[in-house]
Amino acid sequence: MAKTVILMMDSFGIGGAKDAAAFGDAGANTFLHIAQNYPEFGGNGLALPNLEALGLANAGELASGVRAPLVSGLAKMTLAGRCKYGCMEEISAGKDTISGHWEMAGVPVRQDFGHFPLEYPSFPAEMVARICERAGIPGILGNKAASGTVIIQELGEEHLASGKPIFYTSADSNLQIAAHEEKFGLERLYKLCEIAFEEVKPYRIARVIARPFAGEKNGAFVRTKNRHDYALNPPAPTILDKAKAAGVQVTAIGKISDIYAGSGVTRKVLASGLEELWDKTLEEVQNLNGDGIVFTNFVDFDMMWGHRRDVKGYAEGLMYFDRRLPELEPQEEGVKQRYYHPYTAERLDETVRANGCTVLYLQKIDDIFVQSYQNLFTDHLAAAQAGQTLLYRVTDAGYEPVTMQMSKEAAQ
Numbered sequence: 368m369a370k371t372v373i374l375m376m377d378s379f380g381i382g383g384a385k386d387a388a389a390f391g392d393a394g395a396n397t398f399l400h401i402a403q404n405y406p407e408f409g410g411n412g413l414a415l416p417n418l419e420a421l422g423l424a425n426a427g428e429l430a431s432g433v434r435a436p437l438v439s440g441l442a443k444m445t446l447a448g449r450c451k452y453g454c455m456e457e458i459s460a461g462k463d464t465i466s467g468h469w470e471m472a473g474v475p476v477r478q479d480f481g482h483f484p485l486e487y488p489s490f491p492a493e494m495v496a497r498i499c500e501r502a503g504i505p506g507i508l509g510n511k512a513a514s515g516t517v518i519i520q521e522l523g524e525e526h527l528a529s530g531k532p533i534f535y536t537s538a539d540s541n542l543q544i545a546a547h548e549e550k551f552g553l554e555r556l557y558k559l560c561e562i563a564f565e566e567v568k569p570y571r572i573a574r575v576i577a578r579p580f581a582g583e584k585n586g587a588f589v590r591t592k593n594r595h596d597y598a599l600n601p602p603a604p605t606i607l608d609k610a611k612a613a614g615v616q617v618t619a620i621g622k623i624s625d626i627y628a629g630s631g632v633t634r635k636v637l638a639s640g641l642e643e644l645w646d647k648t649l650e651e652v653q654n655l656n657g658d659g660i661v662f663t664n665f666v667d668f669d670m671m672w673g674h675r676r677d678v679k680g681y682a683e684g685l686m687y688f689d690r691r692l693p694e695l696e697p698q699e700e701g702v703k704q705r706y707y708h709p710y711t712a713e714r715l716d717e718t719v720r721a722n723g724c725t726v727l728y729l730q731k732i733d734d735i736f737v738q739s740y741q742n743l744f745t746d747h748l749a750a751a752q753a754g755q756t757l758l759y760r761v762t763d764a765g766y767e768p769v770t771m772q773m774s775k776e777a778a779q
Contacts, residue, residue: 370655372648372695373662375468375623376688378669381423382430384456390538392462397673398427401682402435408679412438415685417692422452430454463539465573465598468626468664472605480540481571485512489536491570498566502559507534509545514674516590519545519580523588526551532559533578537674540573548579548591557595564597574598574625592639596625607631607660616659618651620644623662641667641684645691652695712740719761727759727766744768 383395402413415423419437428434429452459466460479469476483489488510495507506529508522513535519526522533526547533545542563546556556577564575577595582588601608607617608631617633621644624635638647648663655661665688672681719727729751741747743766750756750768759766 369658370652371660372652373471373660374648375471375662375664376668377464377664377666378673379685381427381454384462390462396427396431396433397681398423399431399433399435401678401685402437404678405682408682410679410682412436413682413685414438415689417689418685421450421692426452426454461540463541463573464626465540468623469601469605472601472607472627472631474601474603474605480573482538482540483512483536483542483570483572485536485538487511490534490542494566494570495534498559498563501562501566504532504559505529506531509533509535512536512538515543515545515578515670516675519578519588519590520585523547523580523582524585527583532556540571541576542567542572542574543576543578545578545580548581548593553579553593560595560597590639592637592643594622594625594639596622598625598628600628600630605631607662610660614658616655616657618655618659618661620647620651620661620663622666623664626664639666641665641687645688645694649694712743715740716743725761726769727761729757729759 379397380395381398383392387393387395405413413435415437424435424437457467457470457475459470459476461476463480465480466476489512490507490510495510498504499506508526508529508531509518513521515535515537518533518535525531526533526545527550530551532551535543535545537543544556544560544563546552546559548556556579560575560577567575575597577593577597579591579593580588581591604612605627607627611617611631611633617631618636619627619632619634620636621638624632629635634651636647636651638644644663644665644667648661651661667684668681671677672684732748732751737748737752744751744759745762745765745767751759756768756771758769758771760769
């Protein structure tokens with residue numbers, strides 16, 4: 368197995384499934400829509416050179432029949448040209464976090480979970496009454512579907528004044544409970560969620576999520592990293608369980624461990640925000656001894672930008688993610704990272720000719736560039752590799768070498 372790294376870009380879909388309309392998601396394609404609309408929000412275009420080099424644009428086109436309009440750029444990964452890409456469609460009955468993650472790990476959910484109504488009041492009065500009585504709380508706030516980051520700004524001050532926790536849900540099968548980490552108490556919030564998890568079982572709800580936050584006034588409340596999910600156990604062993612049983616270290620970063628109810632996980636690492644999630648991922652990969660799996664959920668794509676329909680934030684998050692991808696690659700000692708264009712040979716030739724280029728200057732080539740594009744050149748790049756020229760003339764027969772005076776630096 369060696370080292371296996373799974374990077375889950377939460378909510379980043381590349382095309383709607385056949386049953387999308389049943390969930391109100393007909394025409395959904397997050398990747399395509401972000402790429403198409405980002406320029407309208409002040410961006411110069413979506414540039415994901417490393418993801419594109421690994422096959423993202425090809426996978427998106429395979430899934431939807433439409434190629435996302437990405438801005439071309441230089442990739443910085445040595446794996447390009449040696450990667451496989453593809454797309455898959457869920458067979459699970461639902462579309463929530465639990466069913467998607469379980470299916471990824473080999474256990475599809477054939478029967479959909481229960482869901483609370485999205486309109487007020489979302490939760491059955493008798494269930495709320497039982498939770499309040501058992502937990503000793505004076506009542507609840509919210510009681511509706513909402514963005515978690517928005518509702519704490521809306522009701523945070525009232526929560527502090529009344530002592531009532533904030534109950535809300537989403538399109539997923541869940542009950543989420545937000546409370547101030549210090550004023551309400553983190554352990555008290557966890558205990559409340561344990562009680563709530565018991566009470567939602569008759570409704571077939573997959574998760575109860577503790578959402579602690581900090582701050583003093585509306586508009587200034589922020590979530591802390593101490594989120595905790597109380598989730599159903601997968602109904603059968605997942606690949607994580609099987610790996611753990613085989614003695615493989617399974618490291619879960621972010622909310623991954625909670626999604627699988629801790630099943631199959633040997634190490635749980637808390638982290639929040641793209642930067643910290645990336646830092647922890649790289650740290651855990653480097654610390655693996657022997658075979659191991661590092662599984663990270665990058666929840667910001669869903670929590671911070673997806674639910675808010677924040678095109679600009681989503682695009683900038685994707686580009687940050689793309690910039691950090693090369694850090695995962697082990698670098699051979701004394702070998703610099705290699706740069707190359709993520710175009711296929713056919714697409715590069717099409718672009719060159721469509722723009723009326725007559726001469727090409729090759730600023731830098733490496734073995735990956737040669738492997739990817741040598742068939743476009745009449746000498747298969749032999750002159751460039753020999754240090755004889757960096758100029759090639761565009762002809763009908765291909766790109767022909769042009770004699771030029773080479774400095775020692777250029778020849779190297």
